[in-house]
Amino acid sequence: MESGRLVKRVLVGRALRTDRLHEELLPRRLGLPVFASDALSSVAYAPDEIVVTLALAGGVTALTHSWSVTVAVCVVMMLIIASYRQTVYAYPGGGGDYEVASTNLGPRAGLGVGAALMVDYVLTVAVSVSAGVQNAASALGFLRGFEPVAAAVLIGVLALSNLRGVRESGRALAVPVYAFLAAMAALIGVGFYQWATGSLHKAASAAYELVPADGYEALTAFGLGLLLLRAFSSGTVALTGVQGVANGVPALRKPRSRNAASILVMMAALSITILLSVIVLTRATGIQIAQNPQEQLRLDGVPVPDDLVQDTVLGQLSTTVFGADSLGLLLVSICTGVMLVVAANTAYNGFPVLASRLARDRFLPTDLVSRGRRLAFSNGILLLSAAALALVLLYRATVTDLIHMYVVGVFVSFTLSQLGMVRHWNRHLRTELSLHNRRAMIRSRAINLAGATCALTVLTVVVLTRFVHGAGVALLGIGLLWMVMTMVYNYHRSVDKDLALPPEGSDASQIVPSRVYALVYVPQLDRATMRALAYARASRPQELEAVTTDVLPERTLELQREWARRGLPVTLRTLESPYRESVRPVIDYVRRLHRDRPREVVVVYVAEYVSERWWVRWVRDRAEERLRRELLRTPGVMLVTVPWQGQATAQGAGAGRR
C-alpha cells in the first residue's frame, strides 16, 4: 500500500487544494492548442481520405474533383464554425452541445448528444494515437509490428499527463501544436514559392498510371455523384474536433465567450488555409494515392511491386518540396506525428468535463462528478483511456478501420445542438422586445438553422455511404450508451424518490427502536470472534447471545466444549443446518426474531479478518460475504463488522498517508 502511494505520488504529483482551482484556467494562446488541436490535426489525414476515395475512379477523376470536394468541406466547416460562435456566446457556462440540446430539446436529446460525443471522444483518442504511431513507424522502422503496443503506451502517457492537471498539460502541449503550424507554414510557403517560380518538381507517384478500381471503370453520372458524396463524407473528417472549443469554455480565462469565439475563428482560418493549400499543391505536384496500390497503380503498364509503401499526402508533399532525406521532410514528419498524438489530448480535456456534467445530471455514476487529487476529473480520464485502449487493441491500431466510425458521433451532436440553438432563439424571440436585439437574434437563428441543415445533410450522407464501413457500428455504440445512461438515470431517480424525506419533520425512518437484540456470529473460536464478543458486550444491548451453525457435527461439538471450558459469559446457541449451509440458518433465525419483536432492532456482530494482500479476496471463504449480503437484505437488522487487522495491516495503517 505504501509503495503504491509512492508510485502514485511520483506519477501524478502532490494533491492540490481546491482553492488553487482558479489558477488552472487557460489563456487564449494556450486554449487554442488545448481545445483546437484535434480539429487542426485533422488536416493531416483529411486530404488522404478525399484523394484515396476519388482515386477509385482513376487518376483523371481524382485530379478533376479533389478541388471541388475540398471546397465543399471548407464551406461546411465555415457554416458549422459560424454556428458554434453563436453557441459559445449564448452558453458561456460550458457543456457545449450537451447543454444546448438538453436545455432546448429536452433531456433525451441531450443524452443523445452526450452519448454521441462520448463515443466520438474515445474515437478521437484511438484514431489520433493510431495515426500518430503509423506516422512514426514510417520514420522509426523498429515500431512496425508493434503499433498496438506503442499506441497503448502513448495512451498511458496521455492519461498520466492529464491526471497531473489541466494547466500543466496545456503548457506541455502548446509547443508541439505551434511547431506543427510552423512546419505547415514552411511547407506551404516554400511550395507556393517554388510553384510561382516554376521550380516545383513533380512527385514520385505522379509517374504512375492510376487505373480505376474494379467496378469503377465506366462510371455513370449517378455513380460519379455517389463517389463524390463518399469522398466528401470522408473529407468531413476534417471537421471532427471543432465542438471541442464549445465544450471547453469553462476552462478558459475570462472573458470566456469572447476567447472561445476567437479560438473558433483562428481554428477555422488555419484549417481551411492548410487544407486548401495542401490540395492545391497536391494537384500541382501530381501526387497519387490508391487504396489498393497493387491493383490500381501501374508503372509503364506493369503493376507496382508488392512491397511498395505509399506515403501520406503530407509526406509525399514534403518529399517533393524539400527533397528526400532533407531536414525539412524530417521536421514535417516529426511535427505531424507529435501533433496527432497531441490532438488526442483534446479529448482528454473534453471528455472528463462532459462526463462530470452527465454524472451531475444523474446519467452516470457519481464517481465521475468531482475533481481528483490534482484538480483534474481523474475518473473521467481513466474511463476515456480504458475505452480508447480497448478500441486500439481491438482494431490493432489501424486508422482505416477506426476512421469509418469516427464522423458519425460528431455530426449527430452537430445536428442536435444546432437544432437546439434554433429553438433557443425562438424562445428568446418570444419575449425579446428591443428591435436591435431581435435583429441580432434573427440573424443568429438563420446561421444556426443553416448549420443544422448542413450538419443533418452531411450526417445523412455519411450514414448512407458508410453504413457498412463502420457508421453502423458507431450508431450502435451511441445507442447502447444512450440506453445504459437511461438505465442509470432511472435507477438514480428511483433511489432518490425512495430515500426522499417528507417535508414534515417525522416519518417511519426516524422511529427509534425500543430495544436492541444482539447476536454474535461465531463460525469458530478465535481472537477475531472474541473481539467481536467483547465489543458487543461494550455496547450493552438488552439481550445478547452468540450463534453458530451446525454444518459439520464434530466441529460444532468441539466448539461447544471449548465455549464451556472458557466460561464465556454469553450463551452459545447452535442453529441446525440440515442442508450444510452456514448462512441460511442465521438469516432464518434473524427473520424469526424480527417477526416476533417488530419494534426491536436485531444487531448481528460479525468478525472480519482484514488483510492487505490484494489476492486474498480471491481465496477467501465466500460464505461471510454471502452472510453480509443476505443480512443487509433482511428488514430490521443492523450489521456490525468488527475488524481484526492482520499483522501487516496494523503496522501499515498508522504510517504516512499522502
Next chain:
Amino acid sequence: MESGRLVKRVLVGRALRTDRLHEELLPRRLGLPVFASDALSSVAYAPDEIVVTLALAGGVTALTHSWSVTVAVCVVMMLIIASYRQTVYAYPGGGGDYEVASTNLGPRAGLGVGAALMVDYVLTVAVSVSAGVQNAASALGFLRGFEPVAAAVLIGVLALSNLRGVRESGRALAVPVYAFLAAMAALIGVGFYQWATGSLHKAASAAYELVPADGYEALTAFGLGLLLLRAFSSGTVALTGVQGVANGVPALRKPRSRNAASILVMMAALSITILLSVIVLTRATGIQIAQNPQEQLRLDGVPVPDDLVQDTVLGQLSTTVFGADSLGLLLVSICTGVMLVVAANTAYNGFPVLASRLARDRFLPTDLVSRGRRLAFSNGILLLSAAALALVLLYRATVTDLIHMYVVGVFVSFTLSQLGMVRHWNRHLRTELSLHNRRAMIRSRAINLAGATCALTVLTVVVLTRFVHGAGVALLGIGLLWMVMTMVYNYHRSVDKDLALPPEGSDASQIVPSRVYALVYVPQLDRATMRALAYARASRPQELEAVTTDVLPERTLELQREWARRGLPVTLRTLESPYRESVRPVIDYVRRLHRDRPREVVVVYVAEYVSERWWVRWVRDRAEERLRRELLRTPGVMLVTVPWQGQATAQGAGAGRR
C-alpha cells in the same frame, strides 16, 4: 432473485439433507463406469496416436512396430495397475495419490501430486469432450465449424448432471459405458471371426502408399529408436485415468478397498484386451493414418486430394468389419462418441473430491471443502467446468493440441505416489514383526518400486520427446498451481497463527472497552441516513455525533441548514476536506478519536442502500465502499451498516426460500 432460485431448483433439483449422504455410495457395477470410464475411453484414441506417430517413418515401419509399442504400453499398464492395487488396500480413506504422497513424502510432494492431478482432470474433461465432439461431427455434419460451441454445451450438461448429485450421475452414465464395451466386444468378435474364416476385407486406406514424412526418409537406428519412444509416449495416453479409482475409493460401497481393487483389475483386463485386439485387427486390415495426408499418402503415385477426411482407427475398423453405412458402424460411432463424453465424467467425480481434500488441508479456499445442496461438491464442479471450458475455447476443441499436455500430469502423480508407497512399506517394515505380514509387505514394496521406476521412465520419455509439443506448458501449469496453492497455504497458516487463542482464558482480544463513541456518517440527508441515526440512538452510546465532509461548500451549507431546520437531537460535525475527498477526513477524525481515547471503541454508522438489480454495483459511488474498507483497516473501530432496502428488495426478501 425468485426466478433465479426457480431456475436453480429446476436445473439442480431439491436440496438434499446431510443424513441422505450414505445413500449416495456406489456399488461395484456402478463404480466401474463412474471411475474407470476415463481409462476405458482412452482406447478410442490411443491406437491412433501410436499409428500416426509410427507412420512418420512410412507404412512399413508402422506395420512392423505398432505391435511391439502397444505391447510395451500394456506392460506398463499392468505394472501401474498392480501398484495401485497395493495403494487402495493400504489407503482405504481415499485421496489416492495425494494422500499417499503427502503422508509419506511430506506436504510439498503431496501438493505437487495435487497440482498435477488437478491439471490432469481439467485436461481429461477438455480432451474427452473435444474428442467426443470431433467424433460426433464426422456423423453429424452440421456440427463442423461449431465444435467449440458444442464442446462448451457438453461441459455445461456434464456440470449440471454432476451438480444434481453423484448417485444419479453414476446411474445415468453406466448405460453408455456398458454399451461401449458391448460395441467393442461385437467389433472385436466379428473382426476375429472374419479373420479366422478368411472373410476379413482390407481397409480402404490400405490401398494408399504411405511414404515417410520430410526428414524421416532414411532413419538411423538412433532415429528409429527415438521415433519408437515417441510412439510409446503417445501411446501411454491409454493409461490416463487409471488413478481415478484410487481417488474415488470413499465413494464406493463397503468393502471399499476390495471393490476398488476388483474395479482396477477389470479395468486393466478390458483396456488391454481392447487395445491389443484393435492393434491386431488394424494390422490385419492394413489401416493407415498419416499426420499430414496430403504430404504422406499417395494413390497410384499421385498425392491424395485436399478434401480427404481420415477416419479414426476405430471408425475405419468398423467400416471394414461391418461395411460402410451399416448399422454396426453407426452403433460403434455413437457408442464411442458418447463414451468419450462420459469419460469426462470421471474427472467430475475425482476433481471435486481432491479439491475438497486440498481445501481441508488449507491449500485452497474453504469454499471447496463442503458439499452443496445436492450433496455433491458444487464449487469443485464449477471450478473444473470453468477451467475445462477455458481450455476448450482457447484451443478451439482440437484434440491434437490438447493431448500433448495430457500425459504429463498423470505420470508426475504416478511417480510421486508410487515412491510414497515404497516409503510407506519401509516405515511399516521397521515395526512389523510377523513374518507372514513382512513377506507380504516386501512383495508389495517390490511391486511399488517397479511401478515407480516404470512411471519415472515414462515421464522422462514423455517430457524429453514432447517438451515443445505441450509437455512444457503442462509442467508450467502444474508449477504455477503449486505456487498458488503454497501461497494460499501460507496465508491460511499466518491467519491461523494470528487468530489462535492462547490456551489461558484471557488475552487482549477479550478486554471489553470501557465506553462507546458513536459517529453517524451523513453524506446527505435522506431516509436511509435518518434510519442509521435512529438505530444509533437506540443503541444508547455514551457519546453520539453526526459527521459530514465538506467536499462541495454549497451542498454542505444546505445540509447544515436542513439539519438545523429539522431540529435533529444530535450534533452535526463538519469535517474540512481541502482535497475534495469524502473518505479521508472521516478516517483521520476516527484515528484522532482512537488516539485520544485508547480504551474506548469508536462505532461508525453508515447507511447502505440495498438494491436487487445486479448491475447496480457497477454504477454505484465507490466512495462508500472505500470508506468501509478504510474504516476496517483502522484499529479500535466497529463498522455498523444500516441497510435501507429498496422497493424490490423489501418485497422479495420475505418470500419463499428454497
